[in-house]
Amino acid sequence: MATGRTHRPATRSRGIPEATVARLPLYLRALTALSERSVPTVSSEELAAAAGVNSAKLRKDFSYLGSYGTRGVGYDVEYLVYQISRELGLTQDWPVVIVGIGNLGAALANYGGFASRGFRVAALIDADPAMAGKPVAGLPVRHTDELESIIRDNGVSIGVIATPAGAAQQVCDRLVAAGITSILNFAPTVLSVPDGVDVRKVDLSIELQILAFHEQRKAGEESGPAAAAAARPGAPARASAPAAGGGKGPEGDVPAVMPA
Amino acid sequence: MATGRTHRPATRSRGIPEATVARLPLYLRALTALSERSVPTVSSEELAAAAGVNSAKLRKDFSYLGSYGTRGVGYDVEYLVYQISRELGLTQDWPVVIVGIGNLGAALANYGGFASRGFRVAALIDADPAMAGKPVAGLPVRHTDELESIIRDNGVSIGVIATPAGAAQQVCDRLVAAGITSILNFAPTVLSVPDGVDVRKVDLSIELQILAFHEQRKAGEESGPAAAAAARPGAPARASAPAAGGGKGPEGDVPAVMPA
DNA sequence: ATGCCTTTGTGAACGCGTGCACAAAGATGG
DNA sequence: CCATCTTTGTGCACGCGTTCACAAAGGCAT
Numbered sequence: 001m002a003t004g005r006t007h008r009p010a011t012r013s014r015g016i017p018e019a020t021v022a023r024l025p026l027y028l029r030a031l032t033a034l035s036e037r038s039v040p041t042v043s044s045e046e047l048a049a050a051a052g053v054n055s056a057k058l059r060k061d062f063s064y065l066g067s068y069g070t071r072g073v074g075y076d077v078e079y080l081v082y083q084i085s086r087e088l089g090l091t092q093d094w095p096v097v098i099v100g101i102g103n104l105g106a107a108l109a110n111y112g113g114f115a116s117r118g119f120r121v122a123a124l125i126d127a128d129p130a131m132a133g134k135p136v137a138g139l140p141v142r143h144t145d146e147l148e149s150i151i152r153d154n155g156v157s158i159g160v161i162a163t164p165a166g167a168a169q170q171v172c173d174r175l176v177a178a179g180i181t182s183i184l185n186f187a188p189t190v191l192s193v194p195d196g197v198d199v200r201k202v203d204l205s206i207e208l209q210i211l212a213f214h215e216q217r218k219a220g221e222e223s224g225p226a227a228a229a230a231a232r233p234g235a236p237a238r239a240s241a242p243a244a245g246g247g248k249g250p251e252g253d254v255p256a257v258m259p260a
Numbered sequence: 261m262a263t264g265r266t267h268r269p270a271t272r273s274r275g276i277p278e279a280t281v282a283r284l285p286l287y288l289r290a291l292t293a294l295s296e297r298s299v300p301t302v303s304s305e306e307l308a309a310a311a312g313v314n315s316a317k318l319r320k321d322f323s324y325l326g327s328y329g330t331r332g333v334g335y336d337v338e339y340l341v342y343q344i345s346r347e348l349g350l351t352q353d354w355p356v357v358i359v360g361i362g363n364l365g366a367a368l369a370n371y372g373g374f375a376s377r378g379f380r381v382a383a384l385i386d387a388d389p390a391m392a393g394k395p396v397a398g399l400p401v402r403h404t405d406e407l408e409s410i411i412r413d414n415g416v417s418i419g420v421i422a423t424p425a426g427a428a429q430q431v432c433d434r435l436v437a438a439g440i441t442s443i444l445n446f447a448p449t450v451l452s453v454p455d456g457v458d459v460r461k462v463d464l465s466i467e468l469q470i471l472a473f474h475e476q477r478k479a480g481e482e483s484g485p486a487a488a489a490a491a492r493p494g495a496p497a498r499a500s501a502p503a504a505g506g507g508k509g510p511e512g513d514v515p516a517v518m519p520a
Numbered sequence: 521a522t523g524c525c526t527t528t529g530t531g532a533a534c535g536c537g538t539g540c541a542c543a544a545a546g547a548t549g550g
Numbered sequence: 551c552c553a554t555c556t557t558t559g560t561g562c563a564c565g566c567g568t569t570c571a572c573a574a575a576g577g578c579a580t
């Protein structure tokens with residue numbers, strides 16, 4: 001996973017497991033596609049295939065929402081789209097602010113997937129005065145000074161952080177102070193927030209690193225376990241360990257530990 | 261989490277649990293930050309705080325790699341950076357291709373976090389002939405026609421898909437046919453790949469939807485459980501269910517189920 | 521109405537991941 | 551050399567998530 005929850009150790013809101021909640025958007029997407037093709041009903045088997053999950057898992061997931069299926073037939077597509085949307089809270093409008101309008105922030109602002117799911121970009125905010133007023137995705141970029149007033153005036157409760165790592169915690173603190181209670185963090189840093197604030201993170205490079213791990217394993221296996229075994233025990237002595245990444249350190253990793 | 265593995269049901273490679281692998285990049289980042297500040301050693305407690313995890317979990321994670329700590333002292337930062345890098349396969353160079361140079365693709369191309377972790381962007385590929393030759397992040401965009409030759413000539417095994425959803429599966433198939441065995445998918449679609457190919461996905465809108473769910477729950481709770489309970493049982497009749505998102509459908513969701 | 525066929529909904533078993541709590545190990549000071 | 555203190559490494563228990571397998575339920579044909 002590219003993301004993980006922070007704080008609040010796996011609360012199961014009203015009885016819906018966290019793992020199920022994470023899959024609901026997946027089902028919703030598959031159902032929306034079916035709805036657009038005017039497919040009236042779908043079986044758990046078909047829908048599971050479309051969503052890329054096990055059919056038993058899908059049925060159990062839906063069972064937490066209630067009994068919305070018809071035995072022998074399947075699920076009513078339109079009805080299920082509505083039920084899941086309601087459960088996820090997508091039947092209402094969620095204004096969001098995006099802070100940090102660099103390459104990634106601009107990409108997010110232009111991303112159609114937000115608007116189509118009940119999310120409305122209330123404002124784009126950047127610290128660079130040169131950016132202020134420039135239109136991005138049809139919206140003028142606002143300066144950081146306006147952050148608090150924008151959030152209060154629009155009743156925004158969800159914020160997206162797409163700043164460099166170094167600025168993320170500071171931005172986060174201001175968002176929280178202004179009343180934001182949910183944060184989607186794209187900056188490669190661990191954010192600390194007070195209780196009651198949800199943080200989800202998306203880290204691009206972490207995903208690649210996980211892929212690299214499996215890729216390496218595949219490469220090691222391909223010439224038989226012997227090759228992998230032979231390469232392993234000869235762990236280099238401490239002295240010869242190259243300082244991988246200990247050099248200049250690009251990307252702007254920020255020191256996140258306080259000196260003891 | 262913004263991502264999830266596909267295929268291969270939670271293989272624990274050589275004994276390292278999947279959950280641990282997913283956290284190693286987190287530890288690596290925190291350690292790199294310490295390394296840059298020339299901190300020689302760190303305790304599990306400090307490092308855990310920096311990585312945003314439980315210290316017991318961190319120690320257990322490290323125990324899968326071996327006994328790299330010193331009791332009463334902690335872990336040698338440089339040594340641990342090297343060990344984790346090696347375990348993740350980051351001591352070697354991983355050429356990657358990025359397919360789909362829109363807003364997101366460009367953002368990824370410019371993202372410094374890749375280069376700093378042993379990943380090298382071998383090529384940027386786009387289907388639009390008008391893009392061909394244009395420099396993005398210092399690299400000329402190549403046309404899709406060259407996809408196969410680029411992958412073969414550079415020995416690329418990791419591909420990043422940042423195309424619209426409608427093109428993703430087709431691109432995926434070509435990548436796999438050309439020899440790619442690991443794919444990071446940003447398109448909002450379920451990709452189907454043959455065995456032996458790893459797919460990880462990052463879905464921006466899914467993360468927001470999960471946040472919305474929790475946000476809704478918070479809003480419902482704030483006026484006491486009574487309010488939430490009162491709003492629930494009056495589930496609207498099937499007929500009155502608005503077709504949430506059943507309209508035009510932006511974003512380019514693609515039908516992913518085959519008609520039975 | 522009756523029997524058959526399809527598909528849901530779920531009880532139960534299993535496995536993974538997490539966190540506690542403590543013994544073992546090493547450093548440090550006398 | 552011994553005592554004490556710190557911190558690691560891990561055995562154990564618990565809870566969540568996944569999967570199997572099947573009974574119950576509804577549609578449909580006869």
